Amino acid sequence: MTSTISLHNLVKKFGNTGKEVTAVDDLNLEVEEGTITGLLGPNGAGKTTTIQMILDLITPTSGTIKIFGLDMKHHREEILNKVNFSSPYVSLPSNLKVWENLYTFARLYGVADIKDKVNELADFFAIRDLLPRMTATLSTGQLTRVNLTKALLNDPKLLLLDEPTSSLDPDIADRTRKLLLKINKERGITMLYTSHNMEEIEELCDRVIFINKGKLRDQGTSSELISKYGRKDLNEVFLAIARDEI
Amino acid sequence: MKFYRIKALIIRQLYLYPRSFPRLMDVFFWPVLELLVWGFLSVYLEKLNLNSVNIASILLGALIFWELLNRSQNAVTIAFLEDVWEKNLLNIFVTPVKLVEFVTSTVFLGLVRIITQGVILGFIAWLLYQFNVFQFGLYTIPFIISLLLFGWILGIFVVAIILRYGTTAQVLAFGIIFLVQPFSAVFYPVSALPTVLQYVAYILPSTYVFEGMRTIIATGTLPLMPMVISFALNVVYLVLVMWFFYAMFRVVKKKGLLLKLDQ
Ligand SMILES: Nc1ncnc2c1ncn2[C@@H]1O[C@H](COP(=O)(O)OP(=O)(O)OP(=O)(O)O)[C@@H](O)[C@H]1O
Numbered sequence: 001m002t003s004t005i006s007l008h009n010l011v012k013k014f015g016n017t018g019k020e021v022t023a024v025d026d027l028n029l030e031v032e033e034g035t036i037t038g039l040l041g042p043n044g045a046g047k048t049t050t051i052q053m054i055l056d057l058i059t060p061t062s063g064t065i066k067i068f069g070l071d072m073k074h075h076r077e078e079i080l081n082k083v084n085f086s087s088p089y090v091s092l093p094s095n096l097k098v099w100e101n102l103y104t105f106a107r108l109y110g111v112a113d114i115k116d117k118v119n120e121l122a123d124f125f126a127i128r129d130l131l132p133r134m135t136a137t138l139s140t141g142q143l144t145r146v147n148l149t150k151a152l153l154n155d156p157k158l159l160l161l162d163e164p165t166s167s168l169d170p171d172i173a174d175r176t177r178k179l180l181l182k183i184n185k186e187r188g189i190t191m192l193y194t195s196h197n198m199e200e201i202e203e204l205c206d207r208v209i210f211i212n213k214g215k216l217r218d219q220g221t222s223s224e225l226i227s228k229y230g231r232k233d234l235n236e237v238f239l240a241i242a243r244d245e246i
Numbered sequence: 247m248k249f250y251r252i253k254a255l256i257i258r259q260l261y262l263y264p265r266s267f268p269r270l271m272d273v274f275f276w277p278v279l280e281l282l283v284w285g286f287l288s289v290y291l292e293k294l295n296l297n298s299v300n301i302a303s304i305l306l307g308a309l310i311f312w313e314l315l316n317r318s319q320n321a322v323t324i325a326f327l328e329d330v331w332e333k334n335l336l337n338i339f340v341t342p343v344k345l346v347e348f349v350t351s352t353v354f355l356g357l358v359r360i361i362t363q364g365v366i367l368g369f370i371a372w373l374l375y376q377f378n379v380f381q382f383g384l385y386t387i388p389f390i391i392s393l394l395l396f397g398w399i400l401g402i403f404v405v406a407i408i409l410r411y412g413t414t415a416q417v418l419a420f421g422i423i424f425l426v427q428p429f430s431a432v433f434y435p436v437s438a439l440p441t442v443l444q445y446v447a448y449i450l451p452s453t454y455v456f457e458g459m460r461t462i463i464a465t466g467t468l469p470l471m472p473m474v475i476s477f478a479l480n481v482v483y484l485v486l487v488m489w490f491f492y493a494m495f496r497v498v499k500k501k502g503l504l505l506k507l508d509q
């Protein structure tokens with residue numbers, strides 16, 4: 001198996017020397033091609049910071065990041081053309097219509113047949129009727145699906161999802177997970193996924209990586225970790241790791 | 247640089263105009279109002295017949311060129327702020343868009359806005375006050391280009407500051423131009439300034455345009471040197487401001503502010 005993401009001795013310190021916060025502390029991890037990997041940890045563990053470093057939105061203090069075996073410095077355009085990102089904390093412009101937003105991002109990625117691509121994905125996420133609406137008028141669940149549509153416009157090989165289901169009702173969250181599983185299976189898209197919902201992680205992720213205070217705590221499949229620590233479910237494992245019990 | 251990405255960023259902004267009244271006001275209404283006020287003032291001054299100098303021409307010329315500089319800076323800054331207000335910066339920068347493409351798109355948008363405004367203001371000034379922008383002949387073109395350039399430079403500077411210091415620095419977006427105004431000798435000659443401030447005036451590319459404009463009205467000719475200096479200054483500042491912008495962006499990525507800026 002080849003690694004889609006590999007992080008090597010990754011460190012991120014914020015703030016000035018003396019009173020600095022170490023958000024990511026010597027992190028080494030691999031995300032294998034075609035898998036859905038859960039990046040777990042309590043609030044402030046360093047998940048978002050890690051994802052933003054992978055996307056080249058935050059510069060690491062030290063360490064290396066390889067995506068598709070390439071480094072961002074020399075292959076930024078090549079990498080970002082095949083990566084996408086979605087999170088409820090980053091919205092699409094609310095003052096544009098849904099199709100205008102999608103067309104814009106399709107153009108930014110140099111998609112060849114924009115109309116076909118948008119329609120295909122709109123059908124997939126059942127948002128065809130939302131295309132002429134103003135983005136501002138969408139509900140959170142609708143917005144999530146539009147965001148995911150945006151995230152697939154460039155046929156990414158790697159999708160980074162930061163708490164994509166955090167503000168969804170159980171029904172829409174469930175549908176979203178099914179859609180994510182479907183695109184993972186059908187399109188072989190590698191995903192790095194963060195969530196605080198352990199049930200969802202068990203359902204969705206092939207592997208999970210636990211971090212706390214920026215450090216890697218453990219990794220493996222959900223069932224491996226559950227049996228390794230003799231807990232009832234992944235939630236219990238999470239609590240134990242978050243409370244430094246294991 | 248990829249042209250299709252610049253185009254994408256431009257089209258996106260153009261979607262906004264037809265449906266946004268405040269945006270259209272910003273492009274058309276305020277500049278026209280301002281022109282009317284100053285236009286009628288100059289007509290009045292003309293009537294007073296203070297002396298032989300063509301006051302109306304001086305004021306109207308100054309005003310139109312000033313608006314050009316002001317609007318050019320504003321357009322760049324506003325185009326960028328749209329993304330900040332809409333929390334869209336992160337989405338933009340996870341695409342392969344390069345900084346220089348991003349800047350180019352805002353500058354181009356500024357250009358489109360300016361050309362539209364310039365045509366309208368020029369037309370109204372001619373219609374109401376028989377003021378011909380092209381009375382300065384071919385000099386009008388270097389005047390316009392120099393002011394546009396300086397406007398972009400100021401605009402990019404403000405954008406870099408907002409990136410770095412967040413939306414609280416927005417006041418700068420609308421204020422910086424008024425820091426430049428007193429020193430640019432817009433409505434009065436440089437000689438009216440105290441000596442110390444005259445030095446400040448001469449490091450601004452815009453000063454040479456406004457001085458030049460008055461020279462033409464007074465003498466009918468324009469020495470070449472001031473315009474050369476104006477352009478040379480612009481080139482120096484453009485290099486500096488791009489360097490500054492990249493430096494600020496590096497700081498922003500180091501401090502992880504791209505996400506915070508949106509909030
Ligand atoms: N731009 C920043 N400047 C300073 N400190 C930051 C910045 N971004 C994050 N941090 C700090 O780094 C640490 C990790 O934050 P991060 O957002 O990566 O956590 P997280 O795992 O995503 O948490 P959550 O589950 O709450 O989303 C926290 O202590 C946070 O306060």
Ligand SMILES: [Mg+2]
Nearest residue numbers: 047048049162
């Ligand atoms: Mg987070």
